[in-house]
Amino acid sequence: MVRAVVGAAIVDDLDHPTRLLSARRTEPPALAGGWEFAGGKVDPGETPEQALHRELIEELGVTVRLGEVVPGPLADGRWPLGESYAMTVWWAVVDSGVPAPIEDHDAVRWLTAEDLYDVPWLPADLPIVDAIATRLR
Numbered sequence: 275m276v277r278a279v280v281g282a283a284i285v286d287d288l289d290h291p292t293r294l295l296s297a298r299r300t301e302p303p304a305l306a307g308g309w310e311f312a313g314g315k316v317d318p319g320e321t322p323e324q325a326l327h328r329e330l331i332e333e334l335g336v337t338v339r340l341g342e343v344v345p346g347p348l349a350d351g352r353w354p355l356g357e358s359y360a361m362t363v364w365w366a367v368v369d370s371g372v373p374a375p376i377e378d379h380d381a382v383r384w385l386t387a388e389d390l391y392d393v394p395w396l397p398a399d400l401p402i403v404d405a406i407a408t409r410l411r
């Protein structure tokens with residue numbers, strides 16, 4: 275069974291995004307230093323949206339408003355993350371708080387279309403970043 279993961283493409287504006295938030299992982303060692311979408315695994319008893327809101331409060335200290343799903347190639351628009359995980363990614367904007375690397379990350383960075391690929395994204399995230407890049411102005 276593929277495990278469900280949720281992630282947020284946090285941008286400055288849902289209708290006219292110009293900046294995307296990326297976060298640098300600290301764990302596990304094989305993934306540490308890679309940049310990703312904040313989020314994580316859906317726990318038993320949670321909806322995917324509940325899981326994402328929980329993870330964003332824990333990891334970045336923010337509440338968000340979710341937009342549409344960034345549609346991926348798998349069933350339900352999910353994106354493959356290797357063999358074991360599939361991630362649903364929502365567009366999101368910050369409702370309250372300032373994103374900070376509270377847990378699981380040691381840096382966050384807002385990226386524009388110009389410097390979107392200047393950070394070493396986790397390899398599985400690159401097709402997702404490509405999809406987002408088409409919307410960043």
Ligand SMILES: Nc1nc2c([nH]c(=O)n2[C@H]2C[C@H](O)[C@@H](COP(=O)(O)OP(=O)(O)OP(=O)(O)O)O2)c(=O)[nH]1
Pocket residue numbers: 279280281305309310311312313314315316355359378396398399
């Ligand atoms: N959150 C997140 N995980 C990603 C991304 N890209 C990617 O390959 N992954 C992988 C890393 C992990 O193997 C898996 C998600 O696990 P996670 O470690 O973020 O989940 P979690 O916060 O619930 O972690 P834990 O409680 O089990 O330690 O998906 C991404 O953009 N965001």
